[in-house]
Amino acid sequence: MPTDKKIETSISDAHRSTPPRAAEKILGVARDLFYRQGIRAIGVDEIVKRAGVTKPSLYRSFPSKDELAASYLRQYDLEFWERFNEAVDAHPGDPRAQIIAFLTRVGKRTQRPEYRGCGMTNAAVEYPERDHPARIVSEANKQELRRRLRAMASAMGAANSDTLGDGLLLLIEGAYISGQLFGEGGPAASVARNADLLIAASLA
Amino acid sequence: MPTDKKIETSISDAHRSTPPRAAEKILGVARDLFYRQGIRAIGVDEIVKRAGVTKPSLYRSFPSKDELAASYLRQYDLEFWERFNEAVDAHPGDPRAQIIAFLTRVGKRTQRPEYRGCGMTNAAVEYPERDHPARIVSEANKQELRRRLRAMASAMGAANSDTLGDGLLLLIEGAYISGQLFGEGGPAASVARNADLLIAASLA
DNA sequence: GACCATACGTACCGATCGGTAACATTGTCA
DNA sequence: TGACAATGTTACCGATCGGTACGTATGGTC
Numbered sequence A, B: 001m002p003t004d005k006k007i008e009t010s011i012s013d014a015h016r017s018t019p020p021r022a023a024e025k026i027l028g029v030a031r032d033l034f035y036r037q038g039i040r041a042i043g044v045d046e047i048v049k050r051a052g053v054t055k056p057s058l059y060r061s062f063p064s065k066d067e068l069a070a071s072y073l074r075q076y077d078l079e080f081w082e083r084f085n086e087a088v089d090a091h092p093g094d095p096r097a098q099i100i101a102f103l104t105r106v107g108k109r110t111q112r113p114e115y116r117g118c119g120m121t122n123a124a125v126e127y128p129e130r131d132h133p134a135r136i137v138s139e140a141n142k143q144e145l146r147r148r149l150r151a152m153a154s155a156m157g158a159a160n161s162d163t164l165g166d167g168l169l170l171l172i173e174g175a176y177i178s179g180q181l182f183g184e185g186g187p188a189a190s191v192a193r194n195a196d197l198l199i200a201a202s203l204a
Numbered sequence C: 001g002a003c004c005a006t007a008c009g010t011a012c013c014g015a016t017c018g019g020t021a022a023c024a025t026t027g028t029c030a
Numbered sequence D: 001t002g003a004c005a006a007t008g009t010t011a012c013c014g015a016t017c018g019g020t021a022c023g024t025a026t027g028g029t030c
Helices: A021-037 A044-051 A055-061 A065-089 A095-110 A119-126 A133-155 A161-182 A187-203 B021-037 B044-051 B055-061 B065-090 B095-109 B119-126 B133-156 B161-182 B187-203
Strands: none
Touching: A021 A044, A021 A055, A021 A065, A021 A119, A044 A055, A044 A065, A065 A095, A065 A119, A065 A133, A095 A133, A095 A161, A095 A187, A119 A133, A119 A161, A119 B119, A119 B161, A133 A161, A133 B161, A161 A187, A161 B119, A161 B133, A161 B161, A161 B187, A187 B161, A187 B187, B021 B044, B021 B055, B021 B065, B021 B119, B044 B055, B044 B065, B065 B095, B065 B119, B065 B133, B095 B133, B095 B161, B095 B187, B119 B133, B119 B161, B133 B161, B133 B187, B161 B187
């Protein structure tokens, strides 16, 4: 039986068919638990248990729990910008439509029962210390988001583009929080409508 | 010396000059630490140490840490509505001015270096479980805030008053979060301006 | 088969978590 | 003075926290 699947085709990851399989399983489980329950609420023991690995495996791939949390957020960052750029790419040259498209999707996501807010925002709340690995990733993400929103507001031709960009950021953060606070039927459902109103007022 | 201050005027708290002094000290310290560092980040040992009391004293006044956290939030709730109603009372019959007055103060508070967001919001992020004592207090506070904002939007004569009320809530929550994420010079500084724009657009 | 790196598992560490039992001390009031 | 209620003291509980020392499989290379 073990001699069966020995067809080692010359795939890119030639000389490692299974090796760092543990790290990926760990990060996958950590991502899920950290997001749903919170980082502080989850111990490393539960992560390794659910991942089907042992604790030393975790600490061979990640120097500490804090760094594991930072890795989770770095992955979250990638997926966030994927979603963001998807909305941007759907409306080339039309920043207003880009924002509305993004916020429409945000509004929908916040109404899902399993929605638990923005992983970045939540991590920043959990770790107020400025030098915490998780918070550093979170702050960088938010700084970049602010920069892009302001740039888009400027591209829209808003007179006070920085104010509009910041206003959009406030609405977005408000939607993240309200989504997990109120659940279905909460204020986050109206984020796109309110953003559209705010944009209209800022362009007048 | 002890015979000196024995002037027990018939004040309301007549027959207890010192008795439940421990509970108040504990709650005061807990309030400070919970707000600044987060509830999960602070252990009961540190609370009693800083309060100058012992652990049994804490558990004589509070059935559990979770209930202590809930008590902290109930006090926070009182102070919140004090601030809110202060802005309301300053502009009788003018809901728009009331909102702007409140948000102007929020915007200023969020720029202070020690600002750490809304204790209610933070607690809800820390405790996603719906039946947690702290979260129950937090959710009730937010529900009431939403109700009042919608009522004020209606009083302003907004066509779609629920949408405007929710939009204002999104801006407020966004300011709370952005205040602790960006610190001074962050997006929260513009919350009043953006709210005013949104109101104007909603009344048009 | 000898070798060697890599990944994994068992068992354990000290510290801290929230919470409690049992008893001594204090101050206030009747 | 004597009773009562609140607080303090000391010592402890089992559970869990993040993290690690150390020996054991495993799989590819010569």
